[in-house]
Amino acid sequence: MATPAPPGEGDAFSRYRSPLVSRYASPDMAFNFSERKKFGTWRRLWLYLAQAEKSLGLPITDEQIQEMEANLDNIDFKMAEEEEKRLRHDVMAHVHTFAQCCPKAAGILHLGATSCYVGDNTDLIVLRDGLNLLLPKLARVINRLADFAEKFANLPTLGFTHYHDKRNNFVLRRMENSIYCHGQTYSRKVDIEVLSVLASLGASVHKICTDIRLLANLKEIEEPFEKEQIGSSAILMPTKRNPMRSERCCSLASPPYDSNPGSSPDSFCAVVFGVLWMIVQTAEAFLTADIILSTLQNISEGLVVYPKVIAGHYSTGVAFYVH
Numbered sequence: 001m002a003t004p005a006p007p008g009e010g011d012a013f014s015r016y017r018s019p020l021v022s023r024y025a026s027p028d029m030a031f032n033f034s035e036r037k038k039f040g041t042w043r044r045l046w047l048y049l050a051q052a053e054k055s056l057g058l059p060i061t062d063e064q065i066q067e068m069e070a071n072l073d074n075i076d077f078k079m080a081e082e083e084e085k086r087l088r089h090d091v092m093a094h095v096h097t098f099a100q101c102c103p104k105a106a107g108i109l110h111l112g113a114t115s116c117y118v119g120d121n122t123d124l125i126v127l128r129d130g131l132n133l134l135l136p137k138l139a140r141v142i143n144r145l146a147d148f149a150e151k152f153a154n155l156p157t158l159g160f161t162h163y164h165d166k167r168n169n170f171v172l173r174r175m176e177n178s179i180y181c182h183g184q185t186y187s188r189k190v191d192i193e194v195l196s197v198l199a200s201l202g203a204s205v206h207k208i209c210t211d212i213r214l215l216a217n218l219k220e221i222e223e224p225f226e227k228e229q230i231g232s233s234a235i236l237m238p239t240k241r242n243p244m245r246s247e248r249c250c251s252l253a254s255p256p257y258d259s260n261p262g263s264s265p266d267s268f269c270a271v272v273f274g275v276l277w278m279i280v281q282t283a284e285a286f287l288t289a290d291i292i293l294s295t296l297q298n299i300s301e302g303l304v305v306y307p308k309v310i311a312g313h314y315s316t317g318v319a320f321y322v323h
Contacts, residue, residue, distance in 0.1 A: 020287040029290040032129050033283040035077065039094055041125055042118040043072045046098065046109055053111060064105040071101045091115040123282075130286040137293040144300035152305055158313045202253040209246035209253070216243040 021030045031037055047068045054060040076097055083093035091110070099106035110118075215221045223243045 018284070018287075020284060020291065024291040025287045026133070026290055026294060029130065029133050029287055032126055032133065033286065036073075036075065037126065038122055039075055039077075039080070040073055041122045042091075042094055043068070043075075043098055045118050045121055046113075047072065049111070049113055049117070050105070050108055053108070058108075058111070060108050061104075064102075064108060067102045067105045068098075068109075071098070074101050076100065089115075091118060127282070130290075134286070134289055134293060137290070137297060141293055141297045141300055144297060148300060148303055155305070155307060155310060157310050206250050206253040209243075209249040212246040213243045213250070216241075216246070 047065070050060055050065060050068060054065065079100065080093050080097040083096045084090050087093050087096075095110045099109055102109070212221060212223070216223065222241060223245050225241050
């Protein structure tokens with residue numbers, strides 16, 4: 001069988017494309033995680049920085065500010081790609097690209113800032129905007145399901161013991177100081193909510209202890225060092241003081257995870273959200289949530305109920321309780 005021809009220059013069909021974007025996700029959510037949104041936000045952050053610095057008395061002119069404002073979306077992506085290959089630095093590549101169309105403001109772009117100023121703040125903006133896109137969709141789904149539930153609230157159905165148990169309230173009233181009680185089975189969402197909190201704790205601990213380890217490497221801070229404690233090598237480096245407690249916390253905050261069946265989801269959460277400094281799964285998670293909510297809204301708006309079938313089950317079964 002002949003192999004396909006090599007890809008042509010700029011041939012989008014010769015590269016992998018995520019079906020989340022090409023088939024399912026809404027245009028707004030796909031744009032939210034696009035390069036145009038990302039680098040356009042970088043430029044706006046540089047503009048805000050220049051405006052703030054000007055207000056504080058730095059020698060920045062109105063002409064420079066206006067030049068930046070006029071070129072916020074005038075992005076030469078090809079030049080930026082070439083600059084990044086040359087410089088091996090994405091932020092400086094886009095500083096140079098912005099400067100190319102803002103020659104008067106070139107000297108004050110990114111003035112006094114770090115890469116994280118644009119990188120981290122843009123990540124937070126994208127997360128915020130992604131949630132703002134999801135929340136109205138979630139509200140619509142809840143509204144549609146509420147309408148559906150109200151419409152059929154008085155329709156009697158046969159209760160199945162392993163689906164739901166209406167005796168929960170009876171038991172719950174007799175459980176003092178209980179946060180949750182269920183007669184038969186409970187929603188595993190409870191597990192997810194609890195594990196999410198624990199994973200969030202792991203992420204915080206990992207971040208704190210990583211900072212401590214980095215600062216200890218710079219000799220800016222140090223962990224407690226016991227009198228009988230020794231360094232990593234009693235002979236060659238007896239005075240070396242490794243941040244052992246922080247290392248232990250980081251290790252415990254990110255238990256091992258692999259793709260084998262049975263690997264715990266909390267381990268996965270800790271690895272993804274606690275350890276990785278550049279999380280690539282975030283966009284996919286938002287895109288998936290966007291698709292799920294849109295699909296669920298479609299389902300909830302078109303649910304079909306068959307009362308005669310329900311009545312048949314109800315009349316032939318032994319209904320101990322109604323759900």
